[in-house]
Amino acid sequence: MSSELRRWNRCYQKKERYYAIRPAKSAKAGLDGSATEEYEAARFKMVGMPHAAKAIFFDVGNTLLFPDRERIYAPLYKHNVVPTPELLRSIECRTKAAFDALLQQGGAADHGFWYMFYSNLFEELGLQQDGLRDSLVTATRVSANWGAMRPGTREILQRIGKRSRIGVISNSDGKIAALLERHGIADCFLNMTDSGLVGREKPHPAIFHAALRTMNVAPEESLYVGDLYSVDYLGATGVGMQAILFDVCGAYREMDLPRVESLEELEQKLSS
Template identity: 30%
Template sequence: MSTVLHPLLKDARAVLFDAGGTLVHPDWLRLARIAECVTGRTFAPEDMRRMLYEVLRGVDRSISEGNNPVAHTQRPGWLFHDMFCALGVDEESCERMSSPMLAEHERHHLWCEMDRQAPAVIAELKRAGLLVGIISNTEDGRARETIEEIVDQFDLLVDSFVVGFRKPDARIFQYALEQLQVAPGEAVYVGDSYGHDVLGAERARLRAILLDPLDIYEGSDCARIH
């Protein structure tokens, strides 16, 4: 992930990021161990990663069509549940995975693998004089835990569970801009979900960049980075 020289940053005063899937990633090995204990199957990190993005793309498609699956996406562990179902795990086994997965998540956040490039990207943006913030959808108000090692680099952290608005609701973007005292046209939002991040940011009149590491959104109408 590198946004430092992206043309959309011209004249920007602030860059806002999604957290999960953008700055931090799941602990694939812990997820695979939980799944193996329940199903007896082994899952490769690269297969889980690709399927997770495919699940997100399905949600994005729903949002693009005017639907917003808020109730489903507020369910704790929904994304991993849907990912394993999409990988061919039966519904009963996916449900049986829920308890050990939530227990492991409570012990230590499952979204805990910092993107290798993120610290350097954030540092470079700060050196360029830009305000840097996070807008994250969570089911439990624990966004800060996911970026604890670099949290002091950010000027703002907005957790949907705390403020009561979730992406793609334009209000959560507007709230962040008000806190930073930045106009919509002066801000860029970077995230890995077309529906939640790109459409939400654009509705709030921010510029948006889609993080698309697997080229799933090739041919889309938005700016993309890998």
């Protein structure tokens, strides 16, 4: 294991402790140990689910669009390596925990996440081909390779857009507007702020301020929805915005912060 990967793993162990909360009391759990609906509702109230916002901004990657695995993982498939969805989910959760800890210690910006992700994946698979890993990192950074969109996304965005102005804040390659246009959802947004055009990546305050200025809305009147705690949640709240974690893989289930696991759940929470 490389010294860099050992550092990430130490950060992961530290972040596990950071995320840990006291064991749930019986009142919090069902017979199978899962959280009850009553507890989940109370938890949202307890942590202060964001109030109605004049403007709602969305991350794109792992929030609105997801990786096209057939395209990105093609080099792996050529080596007869096919990671299971369960393994990829586990690696994503592990990497988010370690990356959050690393970034808060002054580590790399958002795109460094994918180098860490594939390093962890290759470690798990027992692969030592740095060139192959680097090709996967490069492919994942190309916005055109984020081609998976969940059914109902456009309809939900349209309904949310009837109540609030909605926009995008994304760390991308300057082509996020074209990507959203290709997937038929660009017209849902009044503003699309792309780090490739702004010149600053989340969590830097400049990209959030640029989006707020374009939308002509104050930070406290705005809500940001994104999937990375250190990049999206802390970046947004750091400039005074409200924020919700979009936690599809369940990496942040133990954190008492506003979070949802689908757009359907987000719409429900915003309507309640």
